Amino acid sequence: MEARLTLEDGRTFPCRSFTGPGEASGEVVFNTSMTGYQEVLTDPSYSGQMVTMTYPLVGNYGVNPDDVESARIQVAAFLVKEYQPFPSNFRSTQSLADYLKGQGILGVEGLDTRALTRHIRNGGAMRAIISTQDLDPESLKRRANQIPSMEGMDLAKDVSTRRAYRWADGRPEALNDDARLDASVWRHRGARPSVVAIDFGLKYNIGRCLERAGFEVLVVPATTDAASIMAMAPDGLFLSNGPGDPEPVTYGIETTRELLGRLPIFGICLGNQILGLALGGRTYKLKFGHRGANQPVKNLDTGRVEITSQNHGFAVDMESLGNDIVAVTHINLNDNTVEGIRHRRLPAFAVQYHPEASPGPHDAAYLFDQFRAMMKIA
Incomplete structure (x- = not known):
């Protein structure tokens, strides 16, 4: 046709x-x-x-x-x-x-x-x-030309889950209708470190990787506020990937800002941009973005080059962040854009690429273990 x-x-x-x-x-x-x-x-x-x-x-x-x-x-x-x-x-x-x-x-x-x-x-x-x-x-x-531009568009609300759920045994697990989202929500309280994952567009393989790293995972809607998350008493906070422009996701930025220093934080893709914005930075739209399974990224801490899976159209503007507060940890070797940041004093870091791959290489799977190790010093 x-x-x-x-x-x-x-x-x-x-x-x-x-x-x-x-x-x-x-x-x-x-x-x-x-x-x-x-x-x-x-x-x-x-x-x-x-x-x-x-x-x-x-x-x-x-x-x-x-x-x-x-x-x-x-x-x-x-x-x-x-x-x-x-x-x-x-x-x-x-x-x-x-x-x-x-x-x-x-x-x-x-x-x-x-x-x-x-x-x-x-x-x-x-x-x-x-x-x-x-x-x-x-x-x-x-x-x-009448189609709305991707800039200024908040799509995270559209793809986010409407109800909290557990990630268990490799798949989403619905909570009972009467489940209270407080410290009692965890099935294995104390036996495993617990993570609240804010769903801005969470990929299933991220849930699998968090579970494989030994976490008990609760996925919550993108609009969940800081007080609700603290009531669950998790050991860490995960900021997921997602679509659209990060700057209109003001609710996620504010929640992240309020939880900085109170919980260890790890973000991927949109989560990296949201962390950068929560730290006072800005983001900008890339000309045609990075989408594929063969993007070379250099880890500035180790000097190692990782082949990575990527899917994003926006990036963090490092010049908008104070170098005394935030360090660049990874850069894209194709265009030198920021691929990872960490707070110099607080337990918070994020990467722009996808360490969970699917599809793609698994060079960066170590980041999930790094997140777990961070909880021991938080």
């Missing part, structure tokens, strides 16, 4: 739908991973975005119920060069097309993903609309 993708600057890419008729809009971004498309599709950090994969062949290993990072597909649309309709993998339970159609997500192929990626790299991530119904480039351009 014929389709058209048109960017806000008027650039148009012909393609065809492999999921049937439909329309979708949002910010167009690209991901350079060779595998892991199901994890990408279900990553809440992609909310409001249409994702194109630079690897040309997608769908060849199908999908399954295990390789998900949230309870649903999060991307607005999925753009690929060539879709493979006949998956071959012993773990596959469904084709990619059926998976997308089942959740009403538009998937297109036959798109020149190389040209689109080069255009985004030169012009920056842009708003766009894709349609099988409206094929007029001028109409699509006009509509694309």
Whole structure:
């Protein structure tokens, strides 16, 4: 089925739908991973975005119920060069097309993903609309320019859990309706260090990694305030990844600011930006962001270079933070942007990349153990 993708600057890419008729809009971004498309599709950090994969062949290993990072597909649309309709993998339970159609997500192929990626790299991530119904480039351009900008958009509330839940045995575990969110909420009180994870768009593999590191984990909504968290008496606080612009997430910034020095804090991705803002800094939008499983990051404390998985469009402006209070711990070797920060006196640190990977390398898995070690000196 014929389709058209048109960017806000008027650039148009012909393609065809492999999921049937439909329309979708949002910010167009690209991901350079060779595998892991199901994890990408279900990553809440992609909310409001249409994702194109630079690897040309997608769908060849199908999908399954295990390789998900949230309870649903999060991307607005999925753009690929060539879709493979006949998956071959012993773990596959469904084709990619059926998976997308089942959740009403538009998937297109036959798109020149190389040209689109080069255009985004030169012009920056842009708003766009894709349609099988409206094929007029001028109409699509006009509509694309009416889409809200990602800057200033708080999407964390949209993807966050509405109710607190435990992460246990590798999956979310609902609490009883009458469960009180206080110190009694922990099942293994004192036997394991306890962590409250604020869900700004939490990936499931972060829950798995926290559990694997020996934590008892309670996930709470993004709007949970500091007093409520302290009533639970956790041993640490985790700030999750998530979509959109961090600066409008004022409730998360304020909660983090109030808990600085009262709990050890570890943040990932949006959590890194929120920690930076809570420390008085600023953030800014990257030209086209970092999205893929092969980003080189240097650990300034050890000198080691880590290959990392990343998905973010904003970064912390280190010049807005006082060097006497905050230290840069990691930098991106492609563009020297900040990839990690820590407070010089208080037990608080965060990284911009994804040590839990999924998909991607596991070079930075040590950070979860570092978080646990921090609790012994807090």
